[in-house]
Amino acid sequence: MLQKVTSLNPRLGLFRDQHVVRLAAILALLLIFFAIVKPKNFFGLATWQSMAIQFPEFGLMALGVMLAMVIGGIDLSVVGIANMTAIGSALLMLQIAPVGSDASTGYLALAAAIGLSLVIGALAGALNGILVAKVRIPAILVTLGTFELFTGIAVIVSGGKPTSGLPPQYAEVMASRLFGVIPMPLIIFIIGAVLVGLLMYKSAFGTKLYMLGSNETAAQFSGLKTTSLIIRTYMISGVLASLAGLVMLANYNSAKADYGSTYTLLAVLIVVLGGVNPNGGSGRLSGVILAVVVLQVLSSLLNTFPNISNFYRPLIWGGVLLLVIVVNQWGKNNNLARLFRWKGNAS
Amino acid sequence: MRSYLSKIVRANEFYLLLVIVVLSLIIQARSGQFFTANNLVDIANAMVVPGLFAVGAFMVLVSGGIDVSFPALASLAVYVTTRVLVDAGWGGGIWLPFLMAIAVGAVLGAFNGLFASRFAVPVLIITLGTASVFSGIMQGVLGSVQIPNIPAGMSEFGRATLFVAKNPQSGLTSNMPVSFLLLIAVVAIAFVVLRFTTFGRGIYALGGDESAASRAGFNVRRIKFWLYVAVGVIAAIAGLVRTSMMDQMHPTNLLGMELMVIAAVVLGGTAITGGTGTLTGAMLGTLLIVIVQNSMILVGIPTFWQGFALGVLIIVGTGISAVQLTRRNRKNSAALIQKGSA
Numbered sequence: 001m002l003q004k005v006t007s008l009n010p011r012l013g014l015f016r017d018q019h020v021v022r023l024a025a026i027l028a029l030l031l032i033f034f035a036i037v038k039p040k041n042f043f044g045l046a047t048w049q050s051m052a053i054q055f056p057e058f059g060l061m062a063l064g065v066m067l068a069m070v071i072g073g074i075d076l077s078v079v080g081i082a083n084m085t086a087i088g089s090a091l092l093m094l095q096i097a098p099v100g101s102d103a104s105t106g107y108l109a110l111a112a113a114i115g116l117s118l119v120i121g122a123l124a125g126a127l128n129g130i131l132v133a134k135v136r137i138p139a140i141l142v143t144l145g146t147f148e149l150f151t152g153i154a155v156i157v158s159g160g161k162p163t164s165g166l167p168p169q170y171a172e173v174m175a176s177r178l179f180g181v182i183p184m185p186l187i188i189f190i191i192g193a194v195l196v197g198l199l200m201y202k203s204a205f206g207t208k209l210y211m212l213g214s215n216e217t218a219a220q221f222s223g224l225k226t227t228s229l230i231i232r233t234y235m236i237s238g239v240l241a242s243l244a245g246l247v248m249l250a251n252y253n254s255a256k257a258d259y260g261s262t263y264t265l266l267a268v269l270i271v272v273l274g275g276v277n278p279n280g281g282s283g284r285l286s287g288v289i290l291a292v293v294v295l296q297v298l299s300s301l302l303n304t305f306p307n308i309s310n311f312y313r314p315l316i317w318g319g320v321l322l323l324v325i326v327v328n329q330w331g332k333n334n335n336l337a338r339l340f341r342w343k344g345n346a347s
Numbered sequence: 348m349r350s351y352l353s354k355i356v357r358a359n360e361f362y363l364l365l366v367i368v369v370l371s372l373i374i375q376a377r378s379g380q381f382f383t384a385n386n387l388v389d390i391a392n393a394m395v396v397p398g399l400f401a402v403g404a405f406m407v408l409v410s411g412g413i414d415v416s417f418p419a420l421a422s423l424a425v426y427v428t429t430r431v432l433v434d435a436g437w438g439g440g441i442w443l444p445f446l447m448a449i450a451v452g453a454v455l456g457a458f459n460g461l462f463a464s465r466f467a468v469p470v471l472i473i474t475l476g477t478a479s480v481f482s483g484i485m486q487g488v489l490g491s492v493q494i495p496n497i498p499a500g501m502s503e504f505g506r507a508t509l510f511v512a513k514n515p516q517s518g519l520t521s522n523m524p525v526s527f528l529l530l531i532a533v534v535a536i537a538f539v540v541l542r543f544t545t546f547g548r549g550i551y552a553l554g555g556d557e558s559a560a561s562r563a564g565f566n567v568r569r570i571k572f573w574l575y576v577a578v579g580v581i582a583a584i585a586g587l588v589r590t591s592m593m594d595q596m597h598p599t600n601l602l603g604m605e606l607m608v609i610a611a612v613v614l615g616g617t618a619i620t621g622g623t624g625t626l627t628g629a630m631l632g633t634l635l636i637v638i639v640q641n642s643m644i645l646v647g648i649p650t651f652w653q654g655f656a657l658g659v660l661i662i663v664g665t666g667i668s669a670v671q672l673t674r675r676n677r678k679n680s681a682a683l684i685q686k687g688s689a
Contacts, residue, residue, distance in 0.1 A: 074471075131662060137669040138619045140413060140471060144606055145665065149658025156651050265475050278469050309490070315483020321476035325468050 019275035022327075023290040030297050038304045047300060049183055053251060055296040056189035057082075058263045059289075060244035062270040063196050064237030066288045069271050070200075071213045071230060072280025073132060073139030075237045077124070079263045080150030082245035085120045086255035087154045089113035089246065090163040097167040106169030113170070117242045124150060125238020129231030147264070154257035164254035174250030185247045192240055197285050199236070209233065214281030262314065269321045270295060295320075359616030359668065363631045370638060378645040384512035385521035386645070392521065394637045395592075396601075398530045398630060399585035400608040401615075402537050403578035405629040408612055409541075410574055411554040411621025412470030415609070416459060416478035418601040420579055421586030423481045424451040426491050428587065429596040432498045441504040441591075448583040455481060456579015457572070464571035478605075485598055494596035505591030526588045533581060538626050550574055554621025607657060611636045614664035618672070636660065 035042040061078040068075035090113075097109035124146070131142040174184045200206035212219045212229055220226050249255050274291035276283025298316070302308055375381040400417055407414040428447040437443060455477075462473045485491045508522040541547035549570040552560035561567045590596050615632030617624025639656055643649075648656075 131666065135666045135669050136673050137662070137665045141613060141619055141661065141665045144609065145658050145661030147658070148606060148610075148654050148661060152652070152655030152658050155654055160651055262479075265479055268472060268475055272468075272472060278472055309487055311486035311490075312483060312488075314479035315487050318476040318479030318481075318483060322462065322473070322480065325462065325466050325473065325476070329466050 020284065020287050020290065023274070023287060023294060027290060027294050027297065030294060030301070034297065034301050038301070041300075041304045045181075049177075049181075051296050051300050052186035053183050054185075054299075055292055056185040056247045057244050057251065057260065058266045058270070059189050059292040059296075060192050060240045060247065061263055061267040062274075062288055062292055063192055063285075064240040065267045066271045066274070066276055066283065066285070067196065067200075067209070067233050068139065068143075068237050069213075069276045069278060070209050070280060070283055071233050072216065073230070073234075074143060074268070074278075075128065075234065075241075076140065076143040076264055076268075077128060077147040077150060078237065078241040078244070078267055079260050080147040080154070081121055081124045081238050081241035082248055082263075083255065083257050083259055084124065084150040084154045084157075084245070085117040085242040086245035086249040086259070087158045087163055087257065088120050089117045090166060090249060090255040091157065092116050093167055093170060094163070094165060097169075099165050099167075101167065103169060106167035109167050110170050110173060114246065117246055118239055121238040121240070121242025121245075122235045123238070124242075125235035126231055128238065129234035132234065133227040133230035151257050158255070158257060160257065162254045162256040166249070166253060171250060171253060174247070185250070188243055188247060192243055193285065193289060196236070196240075200285055205229075205232075210281060212280075213277075262317075265314075265321075266295070266317060269317055272321060273324050360625065360628045360631055363615060363628065363635065367631065367635050367638065370635070370642075374638075374642045374646055378642075378647075380645050381642065383514045383516070385514040385519050386641075388512040388521040388523050390634075390637055390641055391527055392524055393641055394633060395524065395526050395530045396585050396589045397604070397608055397611065397637060398633050399533055399581060399588065400604065401611050401629050401633045402533055402626070403581040403585075404605075404608045405612045405615075405617055405624065405626060406537065406541070406550060406574060407470065407578055408609070408617045408619065409554045409621055409624050410550045410571065411557065412463060412474075413609065413619070414459070414470060414474045414575075414578060415605045416474035416481060417578065417582040417585075417608075418604045419478040419481035419485075420452065420455045420459070421582040421589075422598055422601050423485045424448050424455060424579075424583035425586035425590050426485050426489065426596060426598050427451050429494050429497055429501070429590060430489070432501075433494055433496065437498045437500070439500055441500040444498060444501050444587060444591075445584070448587040449580050452579040452581075452583025452586075453576050454579075456576040456582070459579065460572035460575030463575055464568040482599075482602060491598035493598065497590060497594065497596055501587070501591040502594045505588075505594055524592060526592065529584070529588065533584065534626060534630065537581075541626065546570060546573065551622060554623075556622070606661075607636060608633075610657060610661040610664070613668075614660065616668060618668070619665070632664075 031042075041047045061082065064078050065075050093109040093113045096112055097105040128139075128142055128146055131137050131146070132139045177183050178187055200209065208219070208224050208229055211222070212224060212226055216226060245255075248259055252259060270291045271283070271288055272278060273294070274283065274288035276288065295317075298320075299313070302313065302316070371381050380386055400421075403417055404414060425448055428444050428451060431447065432444060459474060459477050462468075462477065463470050466473065504525070507525040509525055509527065510523050511520050512523065513520045539547075541550065545565075549560065549565040549567075552563065552565055553567050553570060557567055586601060589601060593600070611632040612624075612629045613619060613632070614635060615624065615628030615630070617629060636657070639660065640653060643653060643656070
């Protein structure tokens with residue numbers, strides 16, 4: 001109970017938060033294990049660069065899911081938004097700069113694609129937000145439905161086939177590295193995370209999000225415009241998802257309606273692992289970012305064992321999610337025996 | 348009599364039935380193929396597996412949760428069953444596959460149930476986790492592959508037909524599968540359990556308000572646990588039926604079906620927040636979605652549009668019931684205020 005009260009205040013010192021400390025410890029252990037077991041991979045720059053290219057895909061989605069979860073909702077449509085925007089931008093780029101056009105048209109296409117994807121992301125998010133806030137459909141259902149809807153639109157627009165043949169300028173920009181080291185996707189992720197952080201901790205908007213998440217009725221009675229808050233939150237989530245779509249478009253060098261199908265679970269897993277309360281009102285950005293890094297390191301570690309099939313990955317993701325649920329409960333009760341009793345509520 | 352009529356007209360199921368009738372008439376007018384014997388039998392045939400799943404998803408929704416793990420659960424249970432029986436060269440009847448699938452399904456359901464009954468985390472998140480554990484076990488640990496030759500008992504069961512419907516014009520025939528009886532039986536059992544047993548009333552009670560149910564003397568944990576065991580059993584039966592009817596074990600065939608089934612149940616008027624809903628509604632919702640999926644080709648809409656149509660259907664269907672709920676709440680609170688000021 002005490003933990004719940006302290007975590008209600010999002011601005012408390014970082015290291016006083018049990019959850020963040022626990023995650024940091026897990027990350028440290030994981031890194032040590034990695035360094036001991038696979039030193040060659042661990043001390044190679046390429047390992048870290050490939051990680052930095054990969055995790056922004058689901059990391060950006062997780063940031064959106066986190067915002068939705070802080071206000072007591074959830075966004076399961078992020079993968080649909082990402083694929084829809086990726087296909088939309090790919091088609092626009094092909095339209096402006098067909099295969100074989102010169103570099104300046106290519107850059108124009110790139111700029112147009114980025115603009116379009118941000119607009120699509122915001123619109124898709126606004127649809128989610130309006131359905132949640134105005135029509136008052138539960139967020140889970142809204143975003144399950146719009147996931148189908150957006151994926152459906154992606155299938156219709158692309159004809160169900162992968163869209164490829166992008167102008168080389170796109171790949172060039174997305175594969176470029178700041179100072180020759182930091183890959184573009186990581187920069188996008190950092191910008192996204194910093195903006196979300198400013199929004200959550202340095203603006204009134206962020207405080208209102210937590211208020212809305214801990215008690216919607218109270219928030220309404222204290223004069224918050226809950227409808228507009230909810231809509232704006234889902235719009236931000238949509239924009240973050242569309243950025244993820246741009247990163248995916250670059251990483252696969254093509255777009256398809258069913259790319260990244262495991263990311264929905266992964267994003268939810270990251271957010272819960274990062275200590276965000278699924279019922280809303282608490283959770284912090286640092287926890288979520290740590291969770292993203294933990295999962296990416298775990299995933300890269302698995303990749304270094306070629307005899308472990310990729311199909312083990314869902315098992316590990318799911319296992320970690322369940323484990324986190326159990327451990328969180330453990331911390332709350334300090335009493336394992338209560339879990340084995342047959343009487344009482346789900347505590 | 349009059350109040351009975353007005354009750355029917357106000358019920359969600361009535362509107363759903365109306366939508367289904369209108370939709371069938373439109374499809375009939377456009378294609379002339381809807382009300383043919385073989386098309387109707389085809390729809391009944393296509394409804395067996397989603398219908399069975401819908402019974403399970405309905406029970407969970409009524410209890411106030413959302414289960415997205417049942418396709419993975421069914422796939423794993425049936426994969427284990429088929430693998431073991433094929434390796435053992437089982438040539439006997441269908442009873443053993445059924446018993447095995449039900450047993451494995453019950454165990455996996457109990458796994459869901461342990462988590463759902465003991466942790467105050469939304470069931471959606473728990474089952475997202477267990478779903479990927481189940482499919483990870485199937486595809487990773489067991490290294491699942493397609494099994495083309497399923498045990499003879501299962502393929503016999505899959506081929507068994509009640510009657511054959513023939514389209515006099517096109518000469519096409521469709522078989523009414525025996526498994527349709529299974530759907531009827533499961534629905535009937537679920538109906539009786541939900542309506543006439545303490546366990547069933549408990550499911551509704553804890554969906555309405557968990558702490559109230561607990562105060563009223565329901566053992567919430569036990570009810571939740573056995574609920575998920577039951578759902579696991581139903582899902583495993585559905586998986587076995589699908590595998591038998593396809594005459595091969597295709598491990599990933601069922602995955603991704605959860606959205607469509609949940610949409611069907613919610614369209615049927617089951618409140619996502621739990622506590623209300625009827626099996627009739629759930630079955631009508633399933634029927635509507637099956638009709639939409641089966642008839643798009645009849646009307647000449649490319650199958651590309653299926654996801655889009657499903658999404659619109661979910662949003663519109665849930666939107667209507669959400670608007671109704673808000674309106675009712677507003678009316679209630681307005682009445683309260685009036686009473687207070689008078």
